[in-house]
Amino acid sequence: MCGIAGLIHRGKKSDVGSELTSMLQALKHRGPDSTGFALYGSQIQSEYVIRFKVAEQEDLNSGFRIHHDVKLRQEEVDRRLDELGVDVKEKDLATEYACRYRFAFDGDMKRLADYLEDIESVEILSIGQGLELIKDLGDAQTVSSQYGLSGFDGTHAIGHTRMATESDVDIRSAHPYWAYPFNDIAVVHNGQLTNYWGFRREMERRGHRFVSNCDSELIAVYIADRISQGDDLESAMSRSVDELDGVFTYVVATEDKLGMAKDVMAAKPMVLYESEDFVALASEEVAIRSVFPHEIDTYDPYEGEVRVWQS
């Protein structure tokens, strides 16, 4: 089933970490397997934040050596960053296997990403100037507490609660997906894509990488591919409604935009609330109510509808 949610403040910042946690917790019944957040915070000129993991959560239960291996992988990441001339300003370990680095770098970001993911079990969750992508097993409250998301000051955010149907219960298959190798683009999805494998092979031939067997990852890669060919976000999303087959509603965020698209059958839910300075959307209204308890006017977007909002 899965639940998706997004919010954007227009012209101001807010504690989007807490707001999205509330929304996703209200959607827990739609998918308790994993929860993910893509939060967009303050941007510092010429600095980036990378979120990556060096193991799956369940790997840590697989023997004593794993703790040693995890340290070695992180040391190798550090070594390779140093080799590429990356100026790491700050290092945080949210968990033993999930890392957050703030760094300055003016080289080829795709090469950096590929070089790091070449290390065993290392997967980049996101790179961006504003984007920080966090995902792990458990409900929203659990993941939010584990990663200290309360108090995250930002303009917009998207998130996902997952009910695993087509791939494993692990961080790799959790949403959101970062649109590798493009900074600051992330996607969450509710639905099934029936032309996943054909499209995936086409994307792989064009040099895009997939880290999971989850059909939702295709949307992030698709958007990245269209943007690399010169489309703007709204054009790429409109095209996706025609080209992606299946039933889906997805939400995408960039450094300053939030967008949603719905398939031509309108088979997956989405509820929207829009005011002059705030937009919230979610699979169920009860999620929006968790940040707006008072009476508000909401509506369902229609089949094939694509909307984009600016922060």
Next chain:
Amino acid sequence: MAKLEQGDPTEMGMRTEQLTGRTQQVFFSAEESGNLTYPWAPEVDFEKCSEIDAENLSASDINKQIRSLMSEGYGTITVLNPGAKHSLGVGILSRLNLRFEGSLGYFGCGLLDGPNVVITGRVGWSCAENMMAGTLLVEKNAGSTFGAAIRGGDLVCRGDVGSRTGIDQKGGTIIVGGKTGAFSGFMMQRGRMVILGDAGKNLGDSMYDGTIYVGGAIADLGVDAVEADMTELDCEWLQRKLALYGMETSNGIENMTKIVAGKQLWNYDNLEPSEKKLVL
């Protein structure tokens, strides 16, 4: 038990086979009006009013409180702060004035058979699914599959409604003040749907029977759905029905588009349960 006469029903398009089933045999006897309600339905007094504040209650607790109040004879119940929770007000099978001050989530007020419900906010997917009788009025918008498989009663939304409105509709009336999404009236089998705004694509796709009236533009018609001529009877019925809810179409009732099934796909009688009562 009343039996079907051969004459009138056939003239009205009914099949001649004997109807079976408990509902037809027991409850729809015109001579025994008491059978039109369930024997276990509580006696309620519409003048006896009560409120439930749903803010900190679960859906299950809210529904239990409604039932508890009904068993105490309360005939008018207002639910405050429903907070878009799912499955509220379901399975009410007797007379009741029920008012929700706010919005409902999914599957709100499903399986109704008799109450008059007003929802001042919006409703999520599958509102009033399988409704049998009564009225339900939504003051704002509604999600998809609004009135799925309803068999009777009046289901009204003043705002816009999502896709697949009245999917598998088997009777009753659905009225939408605004527009509807794609596949509205999909596999409609009986009853009437009135859309005062625009209708999305594939309207009436695979409909067996029933009638759809549209006041605005129609994106396109589904398989087997065709346009038919508006008759005086149609206009009179629409006039009367819309007036009940203070609604009107901007282009005039006579200019509405009437959609019916282009093929006879059904193999059943085509009378509403309420109309059948008149025949019996």
